[in-house]
């Protein structure tokens with residue numbers, strides 16, 4: 001364990017603006033340091049209290065003493081003659097100032113979120129008060145926590161594995177029922193259990209194969225039954241493939257179902273995006289080719305997040321920047337699950353066959369909705385004519401007016417239907433994390449090589465190498481307490497908020 005964990009850390013754990021603010025303190029001296037700045041209303045000092053209790057009292061600063069001492073310390077440090085043995089006794093008189101009346105909760109190691117001694121100071125939510133309490137704690141020996149440091153400690157102290165720690169961040173960020181459910185299930189360890197199960201089975205086999213190596217002068221000796229190993233590898237491959245595949249759904253839930261809005265220039269794509277997002281995000285103009293790059297944003301419809309992608313209008317162009325944009329339009333279409341194909345109703349027949357040839361190849365396997373926009377400019381008979389022309393296109397069609405907000409609610413309903421995300425049950429295990437997806441993809445590669453190796457009758461040491469690789473990849477995901485590289489940990493925890 002690194003020395004850094006010997007520090008006692010503190011942080012404001014609540015957002016600004018609430019009535020109550022909470023400061024979390026964790027580490028070996030958490031209770032002692034908190035006790036130094038706290039006077040209970042009655043009864044024993046904090047240090048003598050039972051865990052899982054709340055104590056009412058006041059946070060006091062010895063005001064003048066601290067100000068003097070702090071400025072003296074600061075000037076000493078700047079002059080390079082800081083002497084910590086010199087105590088505040090030399091400064092007088094002591095004036096006690098009540099910073100706030102608070103409640104303090106107490107946890108004793110290992111029974112806390114971090115697994116360390118911890119306290120939580122619940123004060124009034126003024127940022128001045130919170131800052132004063134933080135200063136007092138730091139003056140008395142705490143260090144301000146880094147982002148994610150509490151959860152990192154929980155991980156290092158074996159309270160959770162890495163995938164659970166990552167789920168904590170997802171849980172805090174969750175903004176819909178679906179993202180919440182996924183994060184919750186991951187935090188509660190369903191995913192970890194499944195992976196650890198697989199990993200243990202693989203470990204069992206590698207150890208048998210490695211045992212064979214110890215007896216390599218007896219060539220015929222096989223502790224690890226090849227048929228059993230082969231069927232285990234097949235099973236594991238299926239499980240890993242299923243998990244990796246679930247990323248498709250998981251990613252759509254977490255980051256939004258990608259919906260590309262495509263069509264010719266000036267069809268009204270940006271207008272529609274603004275209407276759907278209820279804001280002026282994309283530039284609307286009657287100049288063709290206004291949207292040259294791709295704009296993305298998300299909305300929540302009936303608990304489903306959609307990620308809208310406004311694309312550059314498709315047309316023949318000699319402008320290099322614009323043709324790059326159009327190329328990206330096709331790329332974005334390929335990533336999308338749903339395609340909203342916008343057609344300017346007043347010009348629908350113009351160039352349509354050409355467009356079809358360009359667009360249709362990118363629509364395969366996707367939900368496509370054709371939107372006849374600017375329908376406010378059409379007569380009823382013209383609508384009928386249009387519908388007739390497009391009858392051979394076996395996709396959903398809808399007349400809308402983006403500008404007049406006509407039929408937008410129906411479009412939203414159609415989007416929800418098109419989302420067609422599978423119902424997620426409590427016990428379903430779905431990957432939402434790119435890091436996990438990548439590790440699983442690599443694990444899948446190595447388990448393929450194991451199967452190949454077995455089929456080719458390769459020697460135990462070669463097969464065992466690929467088995468080890470697969471185990472390593474699975475371990476990277478759950479990574480119980482400390483076997484993960486410093487870099488991976490840094491990447492994960494630095495994205496947390498402070499106080500978590």
Ligand SMILES: Nc1nc2c(c(=O)[nH]1)N(C=O)[C@@H](CNc1ccc(C(=O)N[C@@H](CCC(=O)O)C(=O)O)cc1)CN2
Pocket residue numbers: 107110111112113120159
């Ligand atoms: N005030 C407050 N609210 C909070 C947290 C917190 O730390 N403080 N949490 C944190 O982010 C979450 C709750 N998480 C927690 C997880 C474990 C323990 C804990 O004391 N665990 C002990 C006892 C378990 C038991 O009794 O079964 C343990 O693990 O040994 C506390 C909080 C959400 N709400």
Ligand SMILES: Nc1nc2c(ncn2[C@@H]2O[C@H](COP(=O)(O)OP(=O)(O)OP(=O)(O)O)[C@@H](O)[C@H]2O)c(=O)[nH]1
Pocket residue numbers: 264265266267268269270271272283284285286287288289290291292311312313314373374375376377400401402403404
């Ligand atoms: N009458 C009418 N005009 C519309 C409607 N929707 C969009 N427009 C107008 O059509 C013009 C083009 O709209 P945009 O949203 O910029 O079109 P776009 O498809 O994003 O165009 P590019 O950026 O060139 O690809 C603007 O003048 C809009 O006001 C509609 O439903 N009815």
